[in-house]
Amino acid sequence: MTSTRARFQGNGEITFEQVTLGDVAEGEVRLRVDVCALCGSDKRLLHSGATVVPGHEIGGTVVGGALPAGTRGIVYIPVFCGTCVRCAAGRTNQCLHLSQLIGWQRDGGFAEHVDVPARCVLPVPDDIPLSVAVLGLDTVGTAAHALRLALRTQDTVDRLLVVGAGPLGLGVVAVARAMGIAVDAVDPNPARLETATALGATPAGDLSAENQYDVVVEVSGADAARATAQRVIRPGGTVVALGESNEPYTMPATPRWRRTDCYTVRSFYFPVDEMAANWDLLRVMGGPLRDLIVRPLTLPELPEAFARFVAGDHVKPCIVSADADVVSEVTR
Incomplete structure (x- = not known):
């Protein structure tokens, strides 16, 4: 079997190579990559280059290995051990032996095929399209987990503020609204703020005053955004630091x-162990979220996808397989 995959050379250059795939390793699964979403963190690899194939928001179909062929799954990116006390308790994101993330330390999904450990394949329920299921990774899964942690600290939440309406920030808005929480949002990009409003957020007012919110979710990682979060949080409130920065x-x-x-x-x-609850969230808000933010493109269009993503023209570009049904699922 031959397969095309992307290589990030650094300084924004993306090349493609054709490789011959060997046998699937024991305990692993080969997926045909049906959809792989771009993430803001991928921009770091676009700039620095990568020794592995990037792409970590992956949905696909099993074509070989330790799971039945035809199984639809999304890929859980932390390669957790499955045996430590945290994994045994279901807290796989807290694995004590975590050393690899798919798309970062081992090959990811900007390719026609990817091999991953079988335990990292989360089967997708029949009633959820792959184009929605893939949002259950970074965009909804990470957002929902962060909000669940924040809600443990608060008796009540009148309103929360989302600082940064990129893909993850929009996921926070959508999940919070599905949980029945009122949301304000702020973003310097008018189009992204408009998308947050379409998902049920209210544009934030004057954020120069202190003590305004019970919960602030900071999603951009920018110093100014962090300063805003720390200024407007009320005493006893919770700042959720989701934004990544160097x-x-x-x-x-x-x-x-x-x-x-x-x-x-x-x-x-x-x-x-939160995935069952996340599937329920996606059944409620996954389709509308996808239709608002996802832009499907094919693997040869990956350089264009990143150019438009970096420029802010596309909120959530997704690389989709021409051999799958994902293109027909997504509103262009």
Whole structure:
């Protein structure tokens, strides 16, 4: 079997190579990649280059290996051990022996096929399209897990603020609204803020004043966004730090901050034991979310997809297989 895959050379250059695939390793599964969504974190690999094939929001169909052929699945990116005490408790995102992420330390989904450990394939229910299921990874799964952690710290939440309406921020908006939580949102990109509004958020008002929100979810990683989150949180409130950045996360050395009780929650991905609840969320809001944010493109169009993604023209480009039914599922 031959397969095409993308290589990130650095400085924004993407090339393609044709490879001959060998046998599937024991305990692994070969997937035909039917959909692989672009993520903001992939921009770092686009700039720096990668020794593996990037792409970590993967949905596909089993064509060989340890699961029945034809199984539809999404790929859980942390390669968890499955045996440590955290994995045994279902908290696979907290695996004590985690050393690899699919698309980061081993080959990912910007390819026609990908081999992954069988335990990292999450079978998709028959009633959920793959184009919706793939949003259950970073966009909805990570958002839902972060909100569940935040809600543990609060008796009630009148409103929460989402700072940054990129793909993950929009996932937070959609999940929060599905949970019945009122949401304000802020983003410097008018189109993204408009999308957040379409998902049920209210554009935030003046954010210069302190003590406005019980929960603030900061999703951009920018220093200014972090400062906003720390300013508008109420005493006793919760700042959820979801945004990724190469800059250190710092707390302000001000009298007001020193005199404020506050939770700071850092969340990484989601555990597999939350997947049943996430499927239920996707049944409620996955289709409308997909139709608002997803833009389907094919693997040869990956350089264009990233160019439009970086420019802010596309919210959530997804590379889809011409051999799958995913294209017909997605509103262009």
